[in-house]
Amino acid sequence: EVQLVESGGGLVQPGGSLRLSCAASRFTFSRNAMNWVRQAPGKGLEWVSYISSSSSSIYYADSVKGRFTISRDNAKNSLFLHMNSLRPEDTAVYYCAREAPVGTAMVIDYWGQGTLVTVSS
Amino acid sequence: SYDLTQPPSVSVSPGQTATITCSGQKLGDTFVCWYQQKPGQSPLLVIYQDTKRPSGIPERFSGSNSENTATLTISGTQAMDEADYYCQAWDSTTVVFGGGTKLTVL
Numbered sequence: 001e002v003q004l005v006e007s008g009g010g011l012v013q014p015g016g017s018l019r020l021s022c023a024a025s026r027f028t029f030s031r032n033a034m035n036w037v038r039q040a041p042g043k044g045l046e047w048v049s050y051i052s053s054s055s056s057s058i059y060y061a062d063s064v065k066g067r068f069t070i071s072r073d074n075a076k077n078s079l080f081l082h083m084n085s086l087r088p089e090d091t092a093v094y095y096c097a098r099e100a101p102v103g104t105a106m107v108i109d110y111w112g113q114g115t116l117v118t119v120s121s
Numbered sequence: 122s123y124d125l126t127q128p129p130s131v132s133v134s135p136g137q138t139a140t141i142t143c144s145g146q147k148l149g150d151t152f153v154c155w156y157q158q159k160p161g162q163s164p165l166l167v168i169y170q171d172t173k174r175p176s177g178i179p180e181r182f183s184g185s186n187s188e189n190t191a192t193l194t195i196s197g198t199q200a201m202d203e204a205d206y207y208c209q210a211w212d213s214t215t216v217v218f219g220g221g222t223k224l225t226v227l
Contacts, residue, residue, distance in 0.1 A: 044205075095164075
C-alpha cells in the first residue's frame with residue numbers, strides 16, 4: 001500500500017525557518033500531484049500547497065503565500081515544504097497528501113501520518 | 122474560491138441515518154469529496170466526485186451534490202462511524218475544506 005512518511009517537524013521560534021520532507025513509496029511518485037495540508041491543534045483541516053507531478057503547476061493558500069515553498073524530487077520520491085518567517089499561527093500537524101489519479105478535480109486518496117510543527121518562543 | 126459551511130456537530134442513534142451537509146455558492150458546479158477523521162488518525166477518503174466510494178468504504182456511506190449543498194449520508198450508522206467529517210472542493214487553483222462536523226453516535 002501507498003506510504004507517505006513526513007519528517008522535519010519540531011519547535012521553532014517565530015520568524016524562524018523549517019524544512020519538511022515527505023518520503024513516498026509503493027507507488028510511482030512521479031505520476032501523482034501532491035499536497036501539503038495542515039491541522040492546528042483541535043482545529044479543522046487547512047490546505048497549504050499543491051504541486052503537480054512535473055512541478056509545472058504550483059499553488060499556495062493565501063495564508064502562506066510568499067513564506068512557504070513547495071518542491072519535489074521525483075528521482076528521490078520526495079516532497080518538500082520550505083517554511084520561512086514562521087508565525088505562531090503556523091503551529092499545526094502538517095500532512096503530506098497524494099492526489100488521486102481520477103482525472104478531474106482534486107481528490108486526496110492517501111495521507112501521511114503527519115509531522116508536528118510548533119512555532120513558539 | 123469556495124467558502125464551505127458545515128454544521129459543527131450532528132448526533133445520531135445507532136442504526137439510524139446520519140446526514141451531514143456542506144454548503145457553498147454554486148457548489149453543485151464542482152465535485153465534492155468527504156473525509157473521515159478519527160482522533161489521533163489521519164483523514165480517510167470516504168466519498169469522492171460527489172457520489173463515489175473508494176475501495177473498502179462500506180456501502181452505508183453515500184453522497185450527493187446539487188445546487189448549493191453537498192450531503193454525506195451514513196445509513197445504518199454504527200458506533201465506529203463516530204468521527205469528524207470534512208467536505209472538500211477544488212476551484213482549479215485552490216483546495217478548500219469545510220470546517221468539519223463532529224458526528225456523535227449516541
